[in-house]
Amino acid sequence: MNDISRTPKHHNLEAGFEVERIRQDFPILGREVHGKPLVYFDSGASAQKPRVVIDAMVEVMEDQYTNVHRGAHYLSQTLTDRYEGVRETIAKFINAGSESEIVITRNTTEAINLVAATYGRTFLSKGDGVVISAMEHHANIVPWQMLRDEIGIELKVAPIDDRGVLDLDAYADLLDQNTKFVSMTHCSNVLGTIVPAKDIVGLAHDRGIPVLLDGSQAIVHGAVDVQDLDADFYVFTGHKLYGPTAIGALYGKADLLAQMPPYQGGGDMIAKVTYEKTTYAEPPYRFEAGTPPIIEAIGLGAAIDYVSAIGMDAIQTHESALLAYGTERLGEMPDIKLFGTAPHKAAIFSFIQEGIHPFDTAAALDRAGIATRVGQHCAEPLMARLGVDGTVRASLAMYNTTAEIDVMIAALERARTLFR
Amino acid sequence: MSIPAEKLAQYDEYVEALDLLDEESRFEYIIDIGKRAAKTPFPEDCMDDAHLMHGCMSKVWIIHGLVDGTHQFRGQSDAIIVKGLVSMMVGSFSGLSSDELADVTLDQIRGLNLGALTMQRQVGMMAMLKHMQKLSKRTDSAADISAAAE
Ligand SMILES: Cc1ncc(COP(=O)(O)O)c(C=O)c1O
Numbered sequence: 001m002n003d004i005s006r007t008p009k010h011h012n013l014e015a016g017f018e019v020e021r022i023r024q025d026f027p028i029l030g031r032e033v034h035g036k037p038l039v040y041f042d043s044g045a046s047a048q049k050p051r052v053v054i055d056a057m058v059e060v061m062e063d064q065y066t067n068v069h070r071g072a073h074y075l076s077q078t079l080t081d082r083y084e085g086v087r088e089t090i091a092k093f094i095n096a097g098s099e100s101e102i103v104i105t106r107n108t109t110e111a112i113n114l115v116a117a118t119y120g121r122t123f124l125s126k127g128d129g130v131v132i133s134a135m136e137h138h139a140n141i142v143p144w145q146m147l148r149d150e151i152g153i154e155l156k157v158a159p160i161d162d163r164g165v166l167d168l169d170a171y172a173d174l175l176d177q178n179t180k181f182v183s184m185t186h187c188s189n190v191l192g193t194i195v196p197a198k199d200i201v202g203l204a205h206d207r208g209i210p211v212l213l214d215g216s217q218a219i220v221h222g223a224v225d226v227q228d229l230d231a232d233f234y235v236f237t238g239h240k241l242y243g244p245t246a247i248g249a250l251y252g253k254a255d256l257l258a259q260m261p262p263y264q265g266g267g268d269m270i271a272k273v274t275y276e277k278t279t280y281a282e283p284p285y286r287f288e289a290g291t292p293p294i295i296e297a298i299g300l301g302a303a304i305d306y307v308s309a310i311g312m313d314a315i316q317t318h319e320s321a322l323l324a325y326g327t328e329r330l331g332e333m334p335d336i337k338l339f340g341t342a343p344h345k346a347a348i349f350s351f352i353q354e355g356i357h358p359f360d361t362a363a364a365l366d367r368a369g370i371a372t373r374v375g376q377h378c379a380e381p382l383m384a385r386l387g388v389d390g391t392v393r394a395s396l397a398m399y400n401t402t403a404e405i406d407v408m409i410a411a412l413e414r415a416r417t418l419f420r
Numbered sequence: 421m422s423i424p425a426e427k428l429a430q431y432d433e434y435v436e437a438l439d440l441l442d443e444e445s446r447f448e449y450i451i452d453i454g455k456r457a458a459k460t461p462f463p464e465d466c467m468d469d470a471h472l473m474h475g476c477m478s479k480v481w482i483i484h485g486l487v488d489g490t491h492q493f494r495g496q497s498d499a500i501i502v503k504g505l506v507s508m509m510v511g512s513f514s515g516l517s518s519d520e521l522a523d524v525t526l527d528q529i530r531g532l533n534l535g536a537l538t539m540q541r542q543v544g545m546m547a548m549l550k551h552m553q554k555l556s557k558r559t560d561s562a563a564d565i566s567a568a569a570e
Contacts, residue, residue: 034443357499359478360451367447375477389498390477418451419500 017318022310023399025050036369039404044189044217044348044395045373046239049303053243056302057295068294069268083294086301087284090249093304094215094234095225101257103250103284104292108216109139111235111250112183114287115212116143118260119233120181126152129179131204133158133166133195134385135188138378140214144183154178160385164191164340168199175207182211186218186234190377190393191340192323192348194218201230210256216240220397221319221346223312226251238296242397243303247296250287257283264289307398315398323347325402326394329409335416339386347396350377353412356419358392364415365392370408423520431512435531446534454497454504462496473551478502480548482510484555490515491556495548508532509548521556524549 023029026048031038040048060082066075068083084099091099105111124130130144134157144155156179158171175182182204187194197218201211212233215224219236226234231251238247252260262269262280266289271279280286307315326349330336339350353361362374375390376383383390394408425432438446466483473480478499485492492514495506512532513524529545 357478357502359499360501363447363501367444389479418448 017314019318019399019401023401025052025306026399027051027054029399033369033371034367039368039370039400039407041365041394041396041400041404041408042371042373043220043240043397043400044393046245047220047242047397048399049244049299050242050306052306053299053302057244057299060295060298065295067291079294082301083292083297086297086304089301089304091251093224093308094219094251095227096251097227098254100282100284101251101254103252103257103287104297105235105248105250105287106246106293107239107248108137108214108235108237109143111233111237111248112139112212112214113143114250114263115183115233115235115252116147118263118287119210119256120144120147120153121151122259122261124151124153124180127154127178128181129154129156129174129176130181130183131156131158131171131174131179132182133171133184134160135164135166135191135193135379135382136185137189137214137216138380139216140183140185141381153180157381158184160191160193163342164188164193164345165342166193166195166200168196168203171200172203175204175209179207179209182209183214184211185214185216186224187215187221187346188340188379188382189217189348189395190350190379190382190391191342192217192345192350192395193340193342194221194344194346196344197229197231201232205230217346217348220307222316232256238300238303241300241303242307243300244296247293247300252283254283257287260287262286262289266290268292310398318398319347319396322396322400322402322405326396326405329405333409333412336412339388339391347400349394349396350391351394352388352391353415356415358390360419361392361412361415364418365408365411368407368411368414370394370404370411423516423523427515427520428512431528431532434508434512438532438534450504450508450534451500452504453507454500454502457495457503457507458500462494467496473548480506482506482548482551482555484552484558490517491521491552493552493555505534505545506548509545509552513549513552518556521553524553 028048029038064075064079066079068080070076087099087102090102096102105114130153132140132144132155147153148155156174158174159167161167184195184200186197197213204211210232213231215234215236218224220241232253234251236249239245269281269286269289271281330338330349330351335354336351337354352358358374362372365372373393377393441449467481471481471483473482478497480502481496483494493510495510497503497506513521526546529549
């Protein structure tokens, strides 16, 4: 592990980025698991939280808490301002044209369900095609299947090659006259593949087809500019972006949101209510029924400020170095089969150790203090495409180091002796 | 009703062994049991959907039979650790009558003291117990073991 020849590499990789300082910002990274320093390689499932996020949420509860949008009092006005400020923060972070294009949701899942239920029910009808890819999370499969069962749309799946690269030609072929919507992941949670989002949008727009991008994974690994992508909808979830759970966002182009009916009914989403008739608020409020996740929104705002201060480009550079290093080290192990080798990908390693069940591998990693995920990663159809029951997934984030990758390699070597 | 002590000899042996070990050694102990279990044959044709226990991350198959009025189980898994765990379960609780099996408590499972094995909940030893109790009430599974013995 302390191989001298590797030491300068560590140094180069992390020079300038100061990963050790970033690690100090995440209290949990100081803890041990099974008597070993925690190596957190499960950020693709949910990322850890920096102190500033934790503090912001505590501060709201201790000092500023009340409901938003409702009270005619000082606390309510200041907290409403702060809450609405987060909408602006999100809009700036993804370069939306206006903060009114940002709908606050609970997570990606809710955002996709919202689009399927409102845009889908309004603008799609029997026989219309919706294109997804072969590497979607269940969150971008099931809502469309439910719509299929309800109104008879057709689900079309754009294939990938064995590296996990989207087949763009095959995708373009699916954009026929019947196709009316594209909903695709921007980055695969299993393979790490980052799709050519601009081309995907461009090809669809050439045929007048709107596109939703699932940015759950993509948004944490690099800068996202929804106007540059020209995405019609862009969705992400806060807890993977170093923010709290139960907060996410849906970006929608203003003209599309304006044409969509409400998702749920209740308080906050109305303009005027009588028993005879209710008129709905303008977007984004139309889609935000009920008391919103106030504390969580403040936490997400703090998380976005935090990553913005570090810089998404700097984060991407650091993670690319981790990806290159991890790919090289895993590649040196003859018994490791890596899934997802697209040229353009995030620092996600899905693999199996030949002759060892992924569950056993993951258990051995756990004993070494390494948190990974094992199984199908909410992407059963993709697993079927890869021809495996499951994989071990190590998903890295900005606070990970090459030294931690070395710890994983050593633990994999130990697993080989343990289970053989 | 309590289960006669001699019927829980195997269970007690596991408990005692595990008690003496530290966390890391417990992990290796279970792997050892799993490896040893890999050597005792489990009928291939019972590794099918009908004998699959649902809700596990790795596949777990359990077969059951009634021998002289006592329930006999055999277990199999595609993961070694889970094979170890299911072997401990079927080893501990085979040979009980219907009433006795129904009396096995979750506390007894906890008594195996595998709390340190963080995978335990996912693997679901509790679920394995429930599954074995369910199998014991089914009449159509009773032939599996004798068929397997042939
Ligand atoms: C690509 C992708 N889409 C959607 C989701 C769902 O996110 P959430 O459960 O926060 O809605 C995830 C997270 O697991 C994901 O990785």
